[in-house]
Amino acid sequence: MIWKRGIAKLADTATEALAETLWPTRCAICDMPGAVLCERCCAELPYVDWWRACKRCGSPFGLVQCDICNPIGLSRLGIDRLPFEACASAVHFCGDTGQIVRVFKDQGEQRLAVDIALIMARIIPPEWDYEAVTYVPATLSAFRYRGYDHAELIASALADRLGVRHIPTLNRPRTRDQRKLGSKERISNLAGSFAPRDDPETARSLILVDDVLTTGATLCAASQALRQSGVEQVRCLTFARV
Ligand SMILES: [Zn+2]
Numbered sequence: 203m204i205w206k207r208g209i210a211k212l213a214d215t216a217t218e219a220l221a222e223t224l225w226p227t228r229c230a231i232c233d234m235p236g237a238v239l240c241e242r243c244c245a246e247l248p249y250v251d252w253w254r255a256c257k258r259c260g261s262p263f264g265l266v267q268c269d270i271c272n273p274i275g276l277s278r279l280g281i282d283r284l285p286f287e288a289c290a291s292a293v294h295f296c297g298d299t300g301q302i303v304r305v306f307k308d309q310g311e312q313r314l315a316v317d318i319a320l321i322m323a324r325i326i327p328p329e330w331d332y333e334a335v336t337y338v339p340a341t342l343s344a345f346r347y348r349g350y351d352h353a354e355l356i357a358s359a360l361a362d363r364l365g366v367r368h369i370p371t372l373n374r375p376r377t378r379d380q381r382k383l384g385s386k387e388r389i390s391n392l393a394g395s396f397a398p399r400d401d402p403e404t405a406r407s408l409i410l411v412d413d414v415l416t417t418g419a420t421l422c423a424a425s426q427a428l429r430q431s432g433v434e435q436v437r438c439l440t441f442a443r444v
């Protein structure tokens with residue numbers, strides 16, 4: 203049996219080497235062969251300046267006066283307080299970062315999950331308290347289309363990096379397509395759309411991962427479901443922020 207496994211492993215390695223020769227790994231942004239995201243492109247990403255961002259909601263220029271987590275901003279989201287302790291995003295959503303997300307989600311380059319998770323891990327504020335990492339689950343149709351849950355891949359890689367557990371906590375029943383809705387409609391469309399899993403592993407404090415923050419409605423709805431299921435502290439972390 204051992205020699206059979208050895209031969210199978212050799213065959214896998216040979217197949218990988220052949221595939222790499224025929225279709226070399228290329229940078230998602232500049233197309234240079236060698237890595238799914240080259241060092242130069244990674245260094246030049248439009249990182250969010252954490253010193254100018256709101257420490258509560260992560261709004262990139264909200265340190266002095268936040269335009270999101272004040273009573274007027276929250277009323278636009280249809281809520282009176284944020285259901286999470288904090289939120290942070292690594293990069294601004296733009297052409298290059300959008301390209302990374304597209305190659306990862308729509309072109310099936312799952313290896314980018316590790317690079318994305320590394321970038322996210324670097325910006326976690328030292329004061330954040332977390333026992334485990336969880337994620338915003340993809341819609342059923344997105345999961346069927348891609349064959350994998352993109353946020354789960356990021357959460358898994360991030361948990362490995364941080365040395366904590368990665369736990370699935372939420373299910374996602376059907377909702378209308380969010381892309382055609384405004385902020386308030388997104389919240390009401392999402393209200394109750396996340397349900398705790400039947401037998402989730404528990405954690406007192408969690409990092410909730412998603413790829414892109416658009417209006418914050420999805421993270422609010424998922425955080426609310428986690429709080430209702432008994433999680434005491436939720437801190438949201440996304441790769442990009444619109
Ligand atoms: Zn590159």
Ligand SMILES: [Zn+2]
Nearest residue numbers: 256259268271
């Ligand atoms: Zn804020």
